[in-house]
Amino acid sequence: MHMATYSKGLEGVIAAETKLSFIDGEKGVLEYIGIPIGELASKSTFEETVLFLWDGHLPKAPALREFTTQVRDRYELPPALEAMLTSLPKTAEPMHAVRTLVSALGMFDPKPDAIDHASLRDKALTILAVVPTILAYFHRYRKGMALVRPDKNFGLAENFLYMLNGVRPTPTMARAMDVCLILHADHGFNNSTFSARSIASTESDIYSAITGAIGSLRGPLHGGANEGVMKMLNQIPTVADAEKFIVDKLTKKDKIPGFGHRVYKSYDPRAAHLKSLAEQLARDTGNISLFEKSTAIEGVMNREKAAKGIYPNVDFYSATTYHCIGLPLDMFTPTFVIARAGGWSAHVMEQLANNRLFRPDVDYTGPHAVAYTAIEGR
């Protein structure tokens, strides 16, 4: 099939088949292998959701037990990787650090290049287990704080907050972190997932694919957007200032961080779930003004922009949620990496189960048959 025209950014172009996640942007539906995201967010755990994505069915109790045990057994980093981590420049942005260290992880694997399903699943499990440790360790290292070793008694979300903050999180916080990870685990052919599948399609290793995906996720047009929401909330002194702040921005035709999505033209189902989570956390942690500023912004945007299909996206209420959980601003996007590592790995496995190298065409718009002019004649 050759097309004379093309769709910029491949918008509307089908790039592959998937059985992993389904999005209906008009109706505001997101399903993982058929199960609505709200069901999983309220009833599942992150570990179970990831296992569901990798194996294609909800696990029975023994399989889930085996999986969570394996994940907990792999929380710790190889000592040489920890040594590398604690020699990185302390000024580095965490996303640059985690991209580099996941890439480096491939060098500590005796068979990094194996791409049969069992090997991929095993390597994905290691990546899933160590990414929270990499992030928590790097954060404490750069701040000059002693590293807090992982605790195998805790699930992935709780253990991450424990290693990061040095204190065991409250059950509400641990559960909120877990729900955030479920909500962010997979989302169709977002750019990082697509880039991971594209890299994997050369039959390269899973470390290469996930490293590339981390590089993609940090872009401001992708996962980097949630930090913009928090920065905006910090710029608005009180709830009473929200209306004027937003109207001024709209008048100047500035974009409002956390609103609008290339796919959703109605309410993002993840945002709906995060909104109630953010409210509860904000009350529990004395941050209710942050939540109220957010709802005030949503009110203005609803009045001005809902007719155009512009609603809060997943980034909008995750900002308040992450802040209340105690995540520093530049750990928002890295935390997204923890969740999406589950989805990316599922997509790499799906791609390689029925692979075809991604190699699109280009529309060449330059000159032809130009002579090489010697340097004296230019």
Place this chain on the structure above:
Amino acid sequence: MHMATYSKGLEGVIAAETKLSFIDGEKGVLEYIGIPIGELASKSTFEETVLFLWDGHLPKAPALREFTTQVRDRYELPPALEAMLTSLPKTAEPMHAVRTLVSALGMFDPKPDAIDHASLRDKALTILAVVPTILAYFHRYRKGMALVRPDKNFGLAENFLYMLNGVRPTPTMARAMDVCLILHADHGFNNSTFSARSIASTESDIYSAITGAIGSLRGPLHGGANEGVMKMLNQIPTVADAEKFIVDKLTKKDKIPGFGHRVYKSYDPRAAHLKSLAEQLARDTGNISLFEKSTAIEGVMNREKAAKGIYPNVDFYSATTYHCIGLPLDMFTPTFVIARAGGWSAHVMEQLANNRLFRPDVDYTGPHAVAYTAIEGR
């Protein structure tokens, strides 16, 4: 534009516009900004070709002088990056090492995320200058040999061979390396270039884009293929054994490394140029039997497969060339990184000059509206 059907691997789907390189697979044409590849390979240098790709026109003498001076001034690694390099596992495959160290390079840049054209070009220049040093240093480090510092009196190709082997290459070898880099600098939307543009389209940094591209290039369906050719040549004892070896493989329906290309249905113009280069080098370095094995294989393949449009690709004669230059087998693909760093960077700049986020659709083939079953009920 929404399509009900899709083309697997995006084959035949136009993904973007470019003015950088043009391929006519039927006629066996490759041009960089209109200039036939054979012209550049016989008359240009790698540095000039890269500058041509980045700036869109052949440089005048002062601009080329400034560029080559800047590249030479940046051959050395930041000391902390060198320290990281000399603490990597010595067993690591060079491609995993260079992917990790290019990613790490972003942490030594005080403004890694700047994506205005001038910043991108400046960062691309640093990446171009340090990749050969990373590769040569890592190779000598893993072999327990003293590092050989770069020499600013040498151009990029000559300096790479000097740092790698510890002796100044002959003019023929240095020129052969330079020509190989020119031939491999760019090639339309091959997977690594496409992956680099996809990552860059999130407005992420150039280190992320190039790191992802390196991860793609190492795949056996992409840049990893040239190592397969050398392994095959090593399996054939003498020229007289080539015919039987290939016929046996064809009978078993095995693929022959170095033959066939998704795009070219006639003679790859790069292969034509490499063939004469390989012959000259093989004679000069006492490896003529390697070249003769190659032409014997080509003879059999021509008789059996040319009617099906299967010809030698760029990997086929680059194997003999690289071997004669003194590159170890697992440095073949890394050497490809040196060349393609020029093309990838040009594509990242082109993408961001007129950006649109890559976010294709998927064809979801899984179930819908599935209930979450509690674990006891599974």
